[in-house]
Amino acid sequence: MRSSEHTCGCHRWGLILAGGDGTRLLPLTRSITGDERPKQFCAVMGRETLLEQTQRRVSKLIPAWRTMLVLTAKHEPFYAAAVEGVPSARLVIQPANRGTGAAILNSMLRVREMDHNAIVACFPSDHHFSDEATFVRHIECAYAAAAARPKTVVLLGIPPEAPEIEYGWIERGVPIEGALAKSVCRVSRFWEKPTAPIASQLMANGCLWNSFVMVGQVQTFVELVKNALPSMSEAFEGARRSLFTSAEEMAFNELYRRVRNSSFCQDVLAVQPDRLAVLQATGLGWSDLGEPGRVRSVLEGMTVRTERRLGVDQGLAAAH
Numbered sequence: 323m324r325s326s327e328h329t330c331g332c333h334r335w336g337l338i339l340a341g342g343d344g345t346r347l348l349p350l351t352r353s354i355t356g357d358e359r360p361k362q363f364c365a366v367m368g369r370e371t372l373l374e375q376t377q378r379r380v381s382k383l384i385p386a387w388r389t390m391l392v393l394t395a396k397h398e399p400f401y402a403a404a405v406e407g408v409p410s411a412r413l414v415i416q417p418a419n420r421g422t423g424a425a426i427l428n429s430m431l432r433v434r435e436m437d438h439n440a441i442v443a444c445f446p447s448d449h450h451f452s453d454e455a456t457f458v459r460h461i462e463c464a465y466a467a468a469a470a471r472p473k474t475v476v477l478l479g480i481p482p483e484a485p486e487i488e489y490g491w492i493e494r495g496v497p498i499e500g501a502l503a504k505s506v507c508r509v510s511r512f513w514e515k516p517t518a519p520i521a522s523q524l525m526a527n528g529c530l531w532n533s534f535v536m537v538g539q540v541q542t543f544v545e546l547v548k549n550a551l552p553s554m555s556e557a558f559e560g561a562r563r564s565l566f567t568s569a570e571e572m573a574f575n576e577l578y579r580r581v582r583n584s585s586f587c588q589d590v591l592a593v594q595p596d597r598l599a600v601l602q603a604t605g606l607g608w609s610d611l612g613e614p615g616r617v618r619s620v621l622e623g624m625t626v627r628t629e630r631r632l633g634v635d636q637g638l639a640a641a642h
Contacts, residue, residue, distance in 0.1 A: 449608065
């Protein structure tokens with residue numbers, strides 16, 4: 323146990339995925355900022371941008387020098403100030419947005435060049451967690467589970483609150499024998515954006531929302547892409563020799579002109595459930611801020627919690 327924990331800590335890395343275009347939330351972010359910036363570079367709630375909130379949350383788990391920011395070149399006007407002073411080795415600047423498949427493979431190849439034994443967690447930059455301490459505890463557990471089972475990627479699964487049709491769903495299999503947490507199970511199947519009747523049935527069957535937060539060995543991530551998307555994997559491996567050299571920019575510009583869009587969830591994870599495990603994460607207060615209704619719901623919840631705290635404080639004051 324101590325050996326796994328030591329290995330996990332010494333080789334712990336993180337990817338913050340911030341390269342998306344955030345088109346569904348543009349009407350809201352445009353009204354806040356007056357420009358076309360994607361949601362991750364916008365202070366949707368509070369004073370911090372969603373990216374800054376994610377960086378702060380991840381910093382409780384992983385040191386800054388082992389945290390990679392995955393960005394897209396055309397968004398530079400919106401993130402330039404935020405990454406000023408950040409070492410270039412920590413920035414994965416994609417020439418274009420080609421989906422999460424390319425973003426994750428590109429990043430994993432870079433991490434592997436720096437640490438072949440890396441255990442990597444992927445964090446989308448448009449998530450909200452009302453209980454960050456509980457979030458940290460679950461990610462610690464996911465790191466430990468990934469260290470103990472190096473050929474498996476561990477997904478964070480969220481107990482559903484409604485039969486959501488815009489989320490992916492995870493159907494759990496049997497608990498993993500000897501897992502570090504009883505809530506770690508094998509994955510039987512993925513259901514991506516099911517119809518309303520199917521979503522209701524999945525919820526009744528105890529399936530989980532796919533948060534797209536995941537942890538695994540760097541080489542395991544690379545192998546998953548190679549198995550599912552061999553042509554894309556071969557193309558990236560061909561450009562890998564240019565990493566961290568003066569030839570990198572030209573090589574990856576050409577690569578991104580040729581590579582097709584891909585979804586890491588649909589095109590990679592969903593077709594290889596036997597390589598996956600899911601950790602049921604309860605009490606996180608999780609939401610994917612992908613569309614205005616979810617943002618509104620989170621803000622309303624924050625308001626209710628604030629009013630409750632004020633009511634308690636006022637009651638205590640009156641009692642004195």
